[in-house]
Amino acid sequence: MTKPAAELDRLIATARDWSDAPLALATVTATWGSAPRPRGSHMLVHQDGRFEGSVSGGCVEGEVLHAAAETIRDGRHRRLEFGVADESAWEVGLPCGGHIEILVQPVTDGGFSPALFGRIGDARTRGEALSLATDLAAGQTIEASEPGENWFVNRYAPPRRLLIVGAVQIAQALAGFARGLDVAPTLIDPRGRFLTNERFPGVELDDRWPDEAVAERRPDAATAVVTLSHDPKIDDPALIAALRAPTCYIAALGSRRSHAKRVERLTAAGISAEQIARIDAPAGLSINAQGPAEIALSIAAGMIAAFRR
Template identity: 50%
Template sequence: MTPDVLAALQAAQVAKRPVALLTRLSDGEQCLWPDKALPGALAETAQAALRDDAAQNVTLDGEAWFVHPHNPPLRMIVVGAVHIAQALVPMAQTTGFAVTVVDPRRAWATADRFPGITLVHEWTDDAMVVLAPDSRTAVVTLTHDPKLDDPALDVALKSDAFYIGALGSRRTHAKRVARLAELGHAEAAMGRIHAPVGLNIAAVTASEIALSILAEVVAARRGAALGGPAPLRPRPPRHDLRAYPAGRGARRRPRTYHPAAGPRAEEGHGAGPGGDRRAAAGRPWQRHRRPARAPATCRRMRPRTAWPMR
C-alpha cells in the first residue's frame, strides 16, 4: 500500500466515510472507491461490498480484483431511556451496534439502568447534531413525547441514517407528521420514518417490542423485503366431513342407526329386551347414553353437572 492510499484511507476512517479498497492481484495496484472513478461493473462490485459489508473477489476483463470494504462502525441512537430501551440496548450491542442513549431526564438516563452505555443528557436536537447520524446509523425515538421526539426526528430526517423509527400509534404518527410538515419536511422525507416502530409481531411486553424494533432495523440494513402477514387458510364448513383427514384425531362420522334396530333405537334405546345397549343386528350402532339425572331439589346437593360416585 502506497503512502497516498494509506493517508486517504485513514482520512476516510476519521471522517466515518465508507470506502472500498480495491487491489489488482496481478500487480498489487490499489485504489479507493468512490474517491477514484472506476468502470461501471467494478464500481457496482465495490458498492455491493460496502452494502453487504463483506469482501469479494471479482474478475473483470481478464483482471482479478480483491474488494475490501471499510465501513464506519454501526451505531444506534436511542432517544428515551425508557423500559423498552433497557431491553433494546443489550440486544443491539449483541448484534454489533455501538449504542448511545439520549435523554435530558437525568433521573431516567442513569448508569445503573444502562451500565457501560454512552449516555447523553443534552437536549435531543443538540445531541443529534453532535452525534451526526450517517449511513451506518439507526435512530429510534421511544419517549412518546413530542418535545423530545420531534427535535430528534427533525435532525435525523436531514441526515443519511439508514433507519429512523418512532414509537407511537398510527394516530399519534399522523399528528407527528403534521408537526414535522410545519418544520418544512416533505412527504417523501417523512416516509422514511418507520411508525409504529418495529415489525408487526403482536408484541406486548417491553422485551417483545424491543425484539420487533431490532428485527426491523436489521431488515432495513440488509434490504430485506418484508411481506405482510400470511393469509389464513379458509376452514371448510363443519358439515363437510370429507375435508378432514381420516385417522386419529379426525372428526367422527355422524352417528347412524341400523334399520333393524326399530323405532326405539332412534330415541336412544337398544332394541333388545330390557333396553339392551346393542341394536337388534348385534352391532354397536348406538352407544349407551347415561340417563339424565333428576333435577336437584336441595341446595346442599351436588351440582347437576356432577355425577354420583360409584
C-alpha cells in the first residue's frame, strides 16, 4: 500500500529521533469494508506514550497504545482485530465501521529492526520502491517481496512528485493543493519574470527549458507532469519528455480545440497516437471549474485518481 509521502517521512524522522528509547510499531495488515486507514499504515509508539502516525484515524488508537505498551514491556508481538457493523460502530469505538487487523511489533532485530527505517528512507531518497515482508506468526519483518503463506507484504513507494510546467496563476493554487496532498511540487518555467520565490514561496523552482528539466528528473510511476503555460514552445517539449518516460499522470491545460492542434504538433514530432492518448486534456476532472483555484482543484483530483489507479 502506498503511504502519503510526508506522513511516512515524518515517521522515519521520528524513529531516528527516538532511536535511544524502547519503541513499538503498529501496522494495519488487513482491512474490510469502510476501514478508516489503508493496509500498511503505521503508528510508532514511544515508551513514554508519545506516538507518531495513525492506524485508525483515532477510533481504536487507545487500544493500540495499550497493546504497544505491553509489547515494549515484554518484547512480544501482538495481533489485534477490530470489526463492527456500521450501525453499531459508535458503541465499540470504530465509528467508520468495517474491520481492521493490526500487528504490534517491538522495534528490535527480532521484530521490526530499527535499521529498516533507514532502508526505507534510503530507497525513497533514490526514488525507488522497497518491499518489506512480515511473518505474522513470528512477528518479524525482513526485506523481501514474495514471502510464503501467512505473511504480510508492505510496499513503500517512492515519494509522489508533481512537475508543473508554466508558472501561471493556476500553478500557484495547484502547488498548494499538491503540498496538502503530500505530493512534492516543482515549478518549471524558463521565464524568469514568472518563476519567482515571491510568487511560489517554499516551492522548488527550475528555470531550465522544460524538456531538459523534465527528462533529468526522470518521471516515474509516482510522478505527475502538468503543462499550464499555453505556450507550445514551453508545453510541447515537456509533454514529449513526459511521454517518453513511465510518467503516472500527464495533463495539459487548454480547450479541446487547442488540444487538437497539440495532437497535430506532437504527431509531427513523431509521438504515436497511443502515447498521445496518455495525455489528460483538457486537464483534470470535469467539475465545471471556474477560476484558477477550481481549475487547479480539478487537476489535483485527476492526478490523485491516476495515482490511485
